Amino acid sequence: MEKQNTFTNEENCSSEQLESYFFNPNWDNSMNQNDPFESAFSSMAASNGIIGDNIVVRELIGRTGNSQEMSMLDHQIAQGNFPINGNRFSSPPSSAPFPADPGFADRAARFSCFANKNLGAMNAQLGSNEAELPHRSATNLEPGKISSYQSFKISSCDKKLGCLSISSTPEKAEFCESRENSSISEQIPAREVGTNDANDRKRKAVLRGKAKAIPSSNSANISSENSGSSSKRSKPGDDKCSEPPKDYIHVRARRGQATDAHSLAERVRREKIGERMKFLQDLVPGCNKVTGKAVMLDEIINYVQSLQRQVEFLSMKLANVNPTMDFNMQALLSKDMFQSRGAIHDELQLLDTYPFQCQQGPNLHSVIPSRIDAFPTNYFNDATGRNQSKQQLSVDNLVSTVWEDDLHSLVQMGNGQNQTQSFHGILPTAQTKAER
């Protein structure tokens, strides 16, 4: 990135001080809210590729693993996905059930024991379960979140698998009750597997026979046990589940269309990508008439490049503004504090130390008055805790003074005098931060 190239300036050390000062408190702020996030996040920050891998792995395994990290990652990923549909696939953190691995192993063993036992009773039960399912899904998950049965449809072709998975409906009953929140998506694949034989249609499409409470990992294990066909199908399932980490996508095979797993997966994928391209089209101005993904991508790239160039140009302009800005900045801040209304409840901590004047100023995109309070306190609390080496010089200032002064001291440190010293100080600090 060009950012990287420009970072080689020696001034970067100073900017890094400044930026770290800004970043750490914010990070700590968010991390304080979500402690497990920190552990997950550090690993994520180290390699962004982990996110994708985790999703894939998670899909393969089903929902095994009771690690809180996984749920946190899920939450992160779910939050970060797909703004279009308002996170249709996202689910509350509580509904990210990851039963423990040993539990799955036990259940898997138990299920296999029940092979061929309840096959007859299955269909009847499946019917009843089906009735229950919508209710459950309504209560627990959105309909769209119901697992994709792709990986399991395959296995449904196999009678043995059906028996294996459907087996022990009484077991399922237990599990259903025990894991109501999470389990629906898990149950569904199991049920799907159960109904197979009667219909050669793609199970993917239909919510048939909801055999209860087979953990999705169990089903996943079963499907993985199968021959290559099942493994192939689980892959499309993985692809589809890249966005909603916990659930499988329900795909309906349309009339007259190919119904094998690959094409279904491809279709879903294409639809997803198409949806996002449409959303991007709305974002990019003047792209309403553009058709075709390639042209659209080109426009998007140009637009992002132009935006980045604009940012750089404006920052250059800001760097050249005359020093009389200082006074204006104060006024600007005070003006904008009351500029827009908005209830930021999540960060509302009433601080009334800042005297405000209600004036009409430039519309700076909803700067909200109550927000000032959150930052100074956070900065202080976090800054003093974290950057020991860097802020040794300014720790006193930080603790004792208002937010302007501590920033001021930091910038002083960064801007000029002790560049070499600060550089040495920054380097180990940066290293430690990277390790964190």
Next chain:
Amino acid sequence: MKTHNQLPSSHSLVESRFAYLFLKALKELNKNRPSSPSIRDTYRRYNLIRVSAYGLMASAVRPRRAWSRATLWKIRNRTFLRALMKRSRTRSLTRRVPARGNPKKGLGCKLVKDLRKLVPGGEEMKFCRLLNETSHYMKCLQAQVQIMRNIVDHYST
């Protein structure tokens, strides 16, 4: 946003946060401005402002999106990355993991690669995710440009 007391428009929250942070940063940066700035000083300030613009936007977004995480990580580890770069100039700073899940060869792999380079952290995402991140990144960039333009206009008058 994760919190229960969710704003009606979470993006305005991000914008206000960024505006606030950026104004503060600008204020601090301008406090030490020498009376007659040399080109070098101006360039330095420009660099600082630019980095802070990107970084503060990422901070305002919180590490919730992949691109904000990538940006913050890059800024945090700039010295480390710089050393890495010096050590091996030929090697790219970002890990060259071939992005899986990108079957859209017909779409133009080159275009997708360019997009990956543009969006921070986009090197290792699947294509679907890349589009997500791009849309969010674009929205934030738009807001950032708007805010900065407002600031410049305010101070130039």
